[in-house]
Amino acid sequence: MTTGDTTPHDAPSGGEPLLEVRGIEVIYDxxxxxxxDVSLTVAPGEIVALLGANGAGKSTTxxxxxxxxxxxxxxxxxGEIRFRGEDITGIAPNLLAARGIVHVLEGRHVFGHLTVEENLRTGAFLRRLGRREIEHDLEEIYGYFPRLRTKRKTPxxxxxxxxxxxxxxGRALLTRPELVLLxxxxxxxxxxxxxxxFEIVTTLNRSKGTSFLVAEQNIAVSLRHAHRGYVVDSGRVALAASARELLDRGDLHEIYLGVANAVA
Amino acid sequence: MNLFLETLIGGLLAGTMYSLVAIGFVLIYKASGVFNFAQGSILLFAALTFVTLLEQGLPFAAALAVTILILILGAILIERTVLRPLANRSPMTLFMATLGLSYVVEGAAQGLMGAQVHALDLGIEDVPIFIGDVLISQFDLVAAATAVALALVLALLFNNTRIGISLRAVADDTRAALSIGINLNRIWQIVWAVAGIVGLVAGMLWGARQGIQFSLSLVVLKALPVLIIGGFTSIGGAIVGGLIVGAAENLAETYVGPYIGGGITPWFPYFLAIAFLYIRPAGLFGERTLERV
Known part of the structure; x- marks a missing residue:
């Protein structure tokens, strides 16, 4: 379960990062x-945790x-956001999904009135697949998430x-992403x-090489499955280190998240 | 008994005409969460364009095709100039925009094609026929069949096709739809175009009955109680709501009208709608949020 020491992506020193966020500022209304001021990188095939309290700026990032x-x-x-070296700042989400970035929103946001299988199908629309290809891709997702197969006809x-x-x-994976924002x-x-x-995330990362940027309040679980982590506080990156280093600190809760958060 | 049956059936058939108008609202409400006040003007515009082309000597099919093309272009134009710039604003802002749009469309229709009344002959004989000993309007029968056929086509379109599932996805959760690559702008264009075509069909039938003129845009006012009763989010609800309104106002006019001096039809549907708001605010078939308890 400790993936930090088994993968080669701890230090994305050599290659170009898949995602590079440079000093962004975001203003509402x-x-x-x-x-x-948030800067971060995600290397190809890497799982990166974005940690912080409520309102720290994780979701907005x-x-x-x-x-x-x-x-x-x-x-x-x-600031600017680069994906595979290209500036993607301000590009519409549906176009970014086509380029390989998919966002799984906080609070799930499934299409409640659509069946489980219809939900999954919507993820595949982007690629304009034939019937047989869709069936094949659905089977693959059901392989990862067997519970969904039993509920396929349920709203x-x-x-x-x-x-x-x-x-x-699963719906997000059907867009065939290179980077999943979770x-x-x-x-x-x-x-x-x-x-x-998180086990499934790790499996997907290993078998398909999909990169994940996971925003979490649950430090313990996310760092056990991530390669690296960033801690954001009041809209700024306060700390960046490997998952191992962050876990070893042991004082993250006290410093940035308040002690009230449960340790899973 | 015959009088009752005749009144009921006549009302039901007339009700399908209300349903036709209401369906146009439902489509747009589902896709963009806005009550499209301009639906009536679009209906007028569509019918007026069609009849003008006919009067210019175009054959029926050609006039229909050209009108549909114009409606599609109009939908794209509305999406680009009104919906896209106002996306993510409050529903009230969007509603006000459609209010403005309705005057623009109405103005354009009358500016381009004049304000006079046009007669439209669809070649349907308005001769009453007897079924058993119940007298039924043949025209109403054709209108009802058209409404049912249209509803079936739309149901097929929206249940299983890529566009249909995308539309329902957008209706459920716009952000999630965007996040997985659904092109919201394209969906809006398609829905407004389809709503325009539904408006054209409704406008042709209403126009054939009472002439194509300015007052056609006021059928909006007939659709509102239908939507409240049937629910804003269901095509089936629009059909059933139309039937209820049609039957109820016809029965009320016949049986209650004589006691209070008639003229019930304009307000009775609203009376009914208010009663429904007390009992079932989402309408008969309106979508409530699906949640596990």
Whole structure:
């Protein structure tokens, strides 16, 4: 389960980073500063944790990367975001999904009135596949998430929180992303389900080489599965280190997240 | 008993015409969460364009095709100039925009094609026929069949096709739809175009009955109680709501009207709608949020 010492991506020194965020500032409604200065990188095949308390700017950072800030009437007012070396700042989210960045939103956001399988299909629309290719890709996702297969005809709104989280991830994977932005996947879920979801993330990362940038409040679980981590506080990166180093500090809760957060 | 049946059936058939108008609203409400006040003007514009082309000597099919093309272009234009710049604003802002749009479309229709009344002959004979000993309007029968056929086509379109599932996805969660690559702007263009075409069909039928003129845009006012009763988010609800309104106002006019001096039809649907708001605010088939308890 400790992936930190088994993967070669701890230090993305040599190659070009897949994602590079340089000093971005994000402002809502032209007045409210949500992210003041965040820089981070994600290397190909890497799992990176973005840690911080509520309101630290994790979600906004992810939305800035995926382009969804615009839907919240916010703007990346400074800095730049590069994906595979190209500037992607301000590009519409649906176009970024086509380029290989997919965002799994905080709170799952499944299409409640669509069945589980219809939800998954929407993820494949982007690639305009034939019927047989879609079936093949669906089978692959059901392979990773066997629980979804048993619920395929159920409206997604009637499935459990864990199933919805799996569905949101599965739907995102059907866009064939290179980078998945995963926002607070542990929210409101039992520890055993959280563990299961992070296991799947690790499996996907190993077998498909998909990169993940995971925003989390749950430090313990996310760092056990990540290669590196950033800690954001009040819209700035306060700390950046390998997952191992961050775990070893042992004082992250006290410093940045408050002691109230449960240790899973 | 015959009078009752005739009144009921006549009302139901007339109700499908209300349904047709209401369906246009439902489509746009589902996709963009806005009550499109301009639907009536678009209906007028569509019918007026069609009848003008007919009067210019175009054959029926050609006039229909050209009108549909114009409606598609209009939908793209509206999406580009109104919806896209106002995306992510509050529903009230969007509603006000459609209010403005309705006057622009109405103005354009009358400016380009004049304000006089046009007669439209669809070649449907308005001769009453007897089924058993119940007298039924043949025209109403054709209108009802058209409404049902249109609803079936839309149901097929929205249930299983890529566009249909995308539309329902957008209706459920716009942000999630964007995040997985659904092109919201394209969906809006398609939905406004389809709503325009539905408006054209409704406008042709209404126009054939009462002439194509300015007052056609006021059928909006007939659609509102239908939507409240049937629900804003369901095509099936629009159909059932239309049937209820049609039957109820016809029955009320016949049986209650004589006691209070008639003229019930304009307000009775609203009376009914308010009653529904008390009992079932989301309408008969309106979507409530799906959540596990």
């Amino acid at each position: 032209g007045a409210i500063l949500a992210v003041a 992810l939305k800035a990367i995926s382009g969804l800030v615009v839907a919240d009437r916010a703007l990346v007012s400074r 997604a709104g009637l499935t459990s929180g864990g199933e919805q989280q799996m569905l949101a991830i 926002d607070e996947p542990s929210m409101g879920l039992a520890p055993i389900i959280v563990e299961e979801i």
